[in-house]
Amino acid sequence: MNKINFIDLHAQQVKIRSNIEGAINTILDHGVYINGPEVKEIENNLIEFCGAKHALSCANGTDALILVLLAKNIKAGDAVFIPSYTFTATAEAVALVGATPVFVDVDKISFNMHPDSLLSSIEVAKKHNLQPKAIIAVDLFGRPADYEKIDKIAKMYDLWVLCDAAQSFGSQVGNKKVGTFGLATTTSFFPAKPLGCYGDGGCIFTDDDNLAQIITSIKSHGMSSCRSEFIKLGINSRLDSFQAAVLIEKLKVFPQELQHRQSVANSYAELLHNKIITPGLPSNVLSTWAQYTIILPETVNRDDTAAKLKEKGIPTAIYYAKPLHQQTAYQCYAYLGVELPHTEYLSKHVLSLPMDGYLTLDKIKYITQGLNNLII
Ligand SMILES: *Cc1c(COP(=O)(O)O)cnc(C)c1O
Numbered sequence: 001m002n003k004i005n006f007i008d009l010h011a012q013q014v015k016i017r018s019n020i021e022g023a024i025n026t027i028l029d030h031g032v033y034i035n036g037p038e039v040k041e042i043e044n045n046l047i048e049f050c051g052a053k054h055a056l057s058c059a060n061g062t063d064a065l066i067l068v069l070l071a072k073n074i075k076a077g078d079a080v081f082i083p084s085y086t087f088t089a090t091a092e093a094v095a096l097v098g099a100t101p102v103f104v105d106v107d108k109i110s111f112n113m114h115p116d117s118l119l120s121s122i123e124v125a126k127k128h129n130l131q132p133k134a135i136i137a138v139d140l141f142g143r144p145a146d147y148e149k150i151d152k153i154a155k156m157y158d159l160w161v162l163c164d165a166a167q168s169f170g171s172q173v174g175n176k177k178v179g180t181f182g183l184a185t186t187t188s189f190f191p192a193k194p195l196g197c198y199g200d201g202g203c204i205f206t207d208d209d210n211l212a213q214i215i216t217s218i219k220s221h222g223m224s225s226c227r228s229e230f231i232k233l234g235i236n237s238r239l240d241s242f243q244a245a246v247l248i249e250k251l252k253v254f255p256q257e258l259q260h261r262q263s264v265a266n267s268y269a270e271l272l273h274n275k276i277i278t279p280g281l282p283s284n285v286l287s288t289w290a291q292y293t294i295i296l297p298e299t300v301n302r303d304d305t306a307a308k309l310k311e312k313g314i315p316t317a318i319y320y321a322k323p324l325h326q327q328t329a330y331q332c333y334a335y336l337g338v339e340l341p342h343t344e345y346l347s348k349h350v351l352s353l354p355m356d357g358y359l360t361l362d363k364i365k366y367i368t369q370g371l372n373n374l375i376i
Contacts, residue, residue, distance in 0.1 A: 024245060042248050050178065056212060058202045059201070061089060061189075063237040076099065078100065081122065086138040089164075090324075104340075105117035105343050113145050124337070134162060138166075139163065162182055168194075171287050173285050185204070186203070194254075218232065219237045221234040267361060271368035306318070316354075
């Protein structure tokens with residue numbers, strides 16, 4: 001058996017390398033490294049894939065979040081509700097535009113924002129004289145957040161919803177694909193994400209023409225459509241032609257990879273010890289399985305387990321060992337006093353297992369046997 005990687009980007013590369021080399025050569029020939037034809041092409045392909053009206057590519061998934069917040073004029077005094085159990089970028093974007101990230105607890109089964117906790121965090125924000133403005137729901141590990149319930153709460157309080165789909169582009173609920181929930185959706189093409197390029201990249205999806213127009217301007221320094229005037233403050237955030245070309249090839253194999261990821265998840269669920277809590281999905285939901293994250297029994301020491309698995313050549317990771325509300329960068333928001341018991345519980349007991357679109361059954365068996373032997 002070959003070495004087990006936490007995410008095997010090599011197996012995918014073997015499959016698409018000659019096409020990528022061809023696409024890179026095309027760019028070297030035409031020489032349009034920024035805003036080349038590949039950028040428009042991948043935006044159109046992404047629209048066709050997910051069904052959103054607009055796809056606005058940008059430099060990375062963090063910029064994508066910041067761009068939406070800037071376009072909606074989110075500023076100091078505004079409250080934006082986000083889970084604490086996510087990657088730092090979600091909170092960072094809110095704080096960088098001067099607004100206050102108000103943390104929300106997650107559901108212990110879905111790992112996603114809990115509607116009841118959202119309601120209580122909105123009350124906390126109001127008590128502290130913050131203006132509730134927006135909700136950033138994160139589709140953690142690929143599973144779409146509970147948009148039905150979140151949208152209802154958003155309507156009640158006149159908030160808008162942004163979907164941080166950095167981990168879930170490719171997921172769907174019924175026939176509705178991620179990219180079409182909320183006012184806008186952002187994603188990341190960081191190499192380790194389910195759909196990644198070979199560098200940094202990101203994208204914003206929306207059906208709102210006006211919002212799309214404002215974001216288009218802000219991501220090009222606030223340029224007007226006649227290109228000679230700068231009508232607002234903006235930033236420079238672009239997907240370059242090379243990254244777009246890589247994504248064009250990767251998107252072609254993406255549907256097959258998503259199917260394989262689902263079969264890996266099925267095998268894990270079937271083979272893992274019944275004392276391990278495995279992540280299930282409602283029957284109408286398809287996940288990208290950006291991470292396959294299990295919850296270990298409380299009797300099991302997670303660090304020892306991970307160390308013993310590593311000795312056997314089984315890599316694992318912990319997403320997230322320290323939730324955002326406990327991170328130094330966000331201590332300035334601790335005064336809000338939001339309670340996040342599920343977040344804290346999960347951060348102590350989760351473990352993510354190898355997952356990609358090429359993981360073989362013999363490796364899955366080796367991983368699950370190795371782990372089951374350590375469960376008491
Ligand atoms: C990766 C990630 C981001 C940021 O994406 P970058 O492209 O690395 O900037 C934002 N939110 C979540 C939930 C992520 O996992």
